[in-house]
Each structure stands twice: as structure tokens, then as C-alpha cells.
Amino acid sequence: MDGTKHRILMVSDFFFPNFGGVESHIYYLSQCLLKLGHKVVVMTHAYGNRSGVRYVTNGLKVYYVPWRPFLMQNTLPTLFLTLPIVRTIIIREKISVVHGHQAFSTLCHEALMHARTMGYKVVFTDHSLYGFADAGSIHMNKVLQFTLADIDQAICVSHTSKENTVLRSGISPEKVFMVPNAVDTAMFTPSPKRLSCDEIVIVVISRLVYRKGADLLVEVIPDVCRLFPKVRFIIGGDGPKRVRLEEMREKFSLQDRVEMLGAVPHAQVRSVLISGHIFLNSSLTEAFCIAILEAASCGLLTVSTRVGGVPEVLPDDMIVLAEPAPEDMVRAVKKAIDMLPGIDPQVMHLRMKKLYSWDDVAKRTEIVYDRAMQSSTTNLLDRLPRYLTCGSWAGKLFCIVMIINYLLWRLLEFLQPAEGIEEVPDIRPLHSQLDSRDDSCEAQEKQI
């Protein structure tokens, strides 16, 4: 580490008040980077009437750019229209590194393209896995290839995700770093009183959709209830598959043994988790799965499908893996119930504290930024050949897009010179003024 402080712009369509893995990743990473003395600014699109500049905890500045989402919280892809605002934010905040998150965020792709055009260093984090077969994936992979063709460094959240990203975009694996997600262990603590083992409670918290394996739950729950009379289920989450689960509950008369909570706000996830012994994750695809970490941090034993990056997430004695088939899931639940007497939630929580922390994630990300800053600066003519190699037709198309973007940028430089844009004075975060030696930035409450 050379100790230089970076000025980072995090870009993604996904940020609070939306909730999910990407959102918390950006939030916690930004908080910990702020604590390390870097400047961090977040850029996302407007959520409802939340538009303009907001400050959240510790002076983290968030630009809610007034673009409306049009599909699944994504902004309409416009290629060039976001250039003026991205340029203004970068100049105003004197940014040195632009860090985009999530492969299906259009805002992220556009901002990275503009940042490259203006010659800034860019880093990209991929949070999800994609296949290669269907039309949607083929399109997404091409877009990813375009963005990653000229990236300085990329980050993936698991080794499986790294393999996937390298295959999809064709970039050199040396450029891709594996920096996992983490969990706020201060927020997810086990219940102080140990639950009795007279009745075993299995907790499921996930959106009830196909990709999260809700259909698998419909098959597994009746079998488990039949085999183990003292097992009870608590299902938190909502989604299109909720009806199927309720049908299953009616069909097998399990109303008293399967409790459906509906959507659980993130603040209440812990209170649901600590009422159970086992956490069941039935996802069909998962790059990392923060939910497992949250459950483990609350001291629950996890049973999960062996998909994507899940096998890398926890040591073997903290998780029971199963193939995504009902019989194997039931077998895994049985194994987990047998293991249960040997599990101490407090011990598990302490282990999780050692295994994962956002501070560690921030330090590892810092190294990626340092590497990105070391990469040589190139001009447009050097960069164009990188796009040309992306495919016989796509390559030429990408080049045209980059050239137009470059011309637009020059036009903007002429119409609104950088000297005319006022730079924002830096407001130092509170804790660096106090020079607090507190090690954990995770306990800080979110105030948004």
C-alpha cells in the first residue's frame, strides 16, 4: 500500500432506499473506505421523490441523479445522455477512481464508459452470475464485454463469480480480484439466551421467486415435516411463489407448523433469525449469498443448495450443502438436525467475526484501487483496438460508440469548460476529525 488517498465515485442503480446485497455492499464498503481516509461519493438514480444530493451516515455523500428507473430499478439505457451529469460530478468532486457495481445496472455501465472517455481509472464489481445460453444472458454478456474491454481492474465476490466473469467478458484473470462480501457482525448477534432443542425451528428468509428456489421449498417442507415431528418452519419474504407455498401448507394441513411472515424489513431480519436453529437457503443461483452470512452471524446452522459461490462462503462445519433436489435437501436437513446439539451460537458468532469484516473488504478493495492507479494512462487511439477485439460486428459498433462519446465529451469541454465548474470543498468525516481509534465501522447506525 503506498498510502495515497483516493477519491472514489461509486456508481450503481442500486442503493438505499432499495435493499439487497449490492446496496449493502456499496454502503458498508463506502463507510469503511471513508474511515480509511479516502473520499467516497455515491451516485445512483432518483428513488421516488428522493432526488438531488443527500448525506447519509458519516458524511457519505449520495447523488440521486434525476433519472427515473424504468425496469427493475434500472434507468433507461441512453448511452450518451448521462455524460454531462457524470462529468460534472466527477469534476466537482475531483474524483480519481470510478467504481461501478453490478452487471445489470445501466447507470453503472454508462458512467464507466464516460469515465474511460475522460481518462479516469475505473474499477468494476460484478455481483452476479450469468449463464451463456439464453438470449438475455448473451446480450448482458456482450454489454459486460464492452465495459470490461477497457477496465483497469475488476472485482468479483467469489471465485466462482471470477471464473464466470472471466469467461463472459474474456478479460485476463490477472485483472480480476476476488474480494468477498462481508456481514455486519455487530448488527447480527445471536440471541443471548440459548434456544431449547425440544422444538427445532427452521428459518427461511428470501424473496419467494423461482430463482431463489421457492419451488424447491414447496417440495422439501412437507417431507421434512413428515419425517421430523418436532420441526417447525418460519418463512419470511414475499413474492409471486408465495401462493404456491400457501397452497402446499393447506394441502398438507401444516398451518400450525409453517408460519408465513410475508416481507420482513431488513431491520427485523435479526429478530426473525434468532428465533430459529437452522437457516435454509434454497437458491438456484447465487454469486455469494449474504443471507447465509447473516444467519451464521446470528449463530444459525445453514443448510443450502450447492450452487454458484455458496460452497466457498462458509467452512464445512458451519454449513450443510445439498444438491438442488428435494431428496438431497431433506437428507441435508436431517444431517443438520443431527449436528445441532454440537453448535453453540455464541461460538459461531465469534468465528464469523474473525472470518468476515467489512474493514477487511475495504482494505482489500483499497489494494485494487492502488493497482488501478498504477495502470498507465492511455489515449483514445490506444484504447480503440481493445474494443475492436470484442467481435467482428460488436467490436466495430463499440468503437463507434466510444468515438461518438469522445466527440461529445470534447464538445462539452468546449461548451462548459472544466474551469467553470465549481469544486466542492471537502467536509472531513466526523470520526477522522475526532481521530477515533474505534476499529469497527459497522456498528454505526444507518440514518437515511
Add this chain to the structure above:
Amino acid sequence: MKSSDGNRIRLQPMWRKVAYGGRQPGYDDNHTDESFLEEMVMNANVVKRDLLKVMIDSVSISQYLCIVALVVSTWTLTLNLDINETTLLKLDVGLLLVGFSVLLLTTCPFSLKLLAKYVLNISFFISGLYVLAPIYHTLTRSISSDSIWALAVSLLLVHLFLHDYSGSTIRPPGALNNPKLTSNISLNASIVASVLVASRLPSRLHVFAIMLFSLQVFLFAPLITFCVKKYHFRLHLLFSFALMVVTLSVTYQLHRMFFILLLALLVFISIVCPYWLIRIQEYKFEINGPWDEAKLCFDITE
């Protein structure tokens, strides 16, 4: 020697494919292990195809193409008044009887109940058609013939393009899955085309006869061929080749250009396309690995 080896291992622990526990000592986060992409599987589900089998499978398409060509020939002959309405009605009855007997012979549990059901349905259908014939007769009087021909041809093309060549839009007895949307659209296109053509005929009886003929063929020919194919594959091939010969001879007498076009199309479908498919198989590149979305091994019934 042994101790120094042990030392080295202690200094440089093995890299593990895990995400927990922070940065692995001695390895950067961008470390790419030898095991990188080890679990990638290429072309796991690719089926090796055999030219002869593909050619035989393509016979179903050629067969249906011939059926449509025969219908078009009948239309043309009727429009030119080369066939009168009584011959046409005789043809209708003959087709109906042949169709019924094929259906009864090929459907395994021969039941009188099923036969009665079919007969009842068909009689409703025929009487309905007879009542509606005057309406069809004058339906498109205000539209020019050119538009009608253009529309009929494009509808037939849509029909051929969307037709379900592997199954039957009318559910054969005992079939489980419902027909797809595209095959329904295809069927509707063919019926509209028949109505358009019928509306250009001189008398009501003509309209009735040609409508009955077209609907019989478009609705029930796929069902009959499907049943034959299921019953005996050799019989299906034999029947198809006979049909092709008949169609080619009919079109040869009807119109030379139409004949050449049909012949070229048949050659293209049953020889060129299978060869082409086999050739492009070698470019098949399929990647599977741990990142794929898991497939559920049971049926999801909504």
C-alpha cells in the same frame, strides 16, 4: 530435505478456493490458481446428429408442405371451374371416411364412445358450415380479387411458418400437453385463407364444398399424419413418399413454375437443410459450470 520441504509448505500454505477468512496469506486477491476454470464443462449436452436420421425427420415437413400444395391445387382447379361441386363433395366425403378409418385403426383402444363423439362433433360442424356458407359467399364482395389473393398467399405463408410440424394442433386422443400459441395462430391463418378463397367462388354449394374440404385438411390432416407416425414409422415414410409423388404429378399438370418451385423446396428441406445442420454442428460451443442456474428435477405445476 524433508524438513525444508515441510518448512516451505508451512511458509506458503496451499491456496484454497474459499471466500472466508480474509486474504489468503502469500496470495494476492487476483491470484489465479491452476484449478481456475477446472469445473468448466464444454459441449456436455451436444447431441451427435446423423445425416440420415435428420433427413428422415425432415420428411414430416415435406409431407405437410405437400398437403398444403395439394389444397392450393384443389383451390386453383375449383376457381378455374375444372372441378364441379358434386365432385368436390364426393371428395369431401371420401376424405372424411378415410380419415375416420385411419383414426380408428391407429388409435389403440378402439371405442365406440370415441367414434360417436367424433361423429356428433363432425355433424354439428358440417351443419354449421352449411348454414354459414351464404355469408362466406358474399363476405368479401366489396374487396378486389388482387387483395384477396395477396392476403391468402401471405396467410398461407404464415401458416406454414408457424405450423407445429412435430405434433398436432387438434389434440390427439391421449395427448397430454396443450397446443402452443404459435400453432393456434397458424391454424387460424389457414382458416382465414380458406374463407378468403371460398368467398370468390360462384355458388353457395361451391363455397360449402371448398370450405369443408379446406377445414377438413387443415384441422385433421396433421392429426391423421400424427396418428400414422405414432402407429408405424415405416408406414409414415411410405405414406409421405406416395403423397410427394402425387403432389408433384398434380402440380406438374397444373402449373410448370409451381412444380419447379415445389420440387426445389422439397430438395432444400430434405437434403440441403439436414446437410447444413450437420455442417454447422461443429461450430457448436456450449459452456457449463458451477455458475449455471440449477435446473429443478421435478415438474412445477402452477
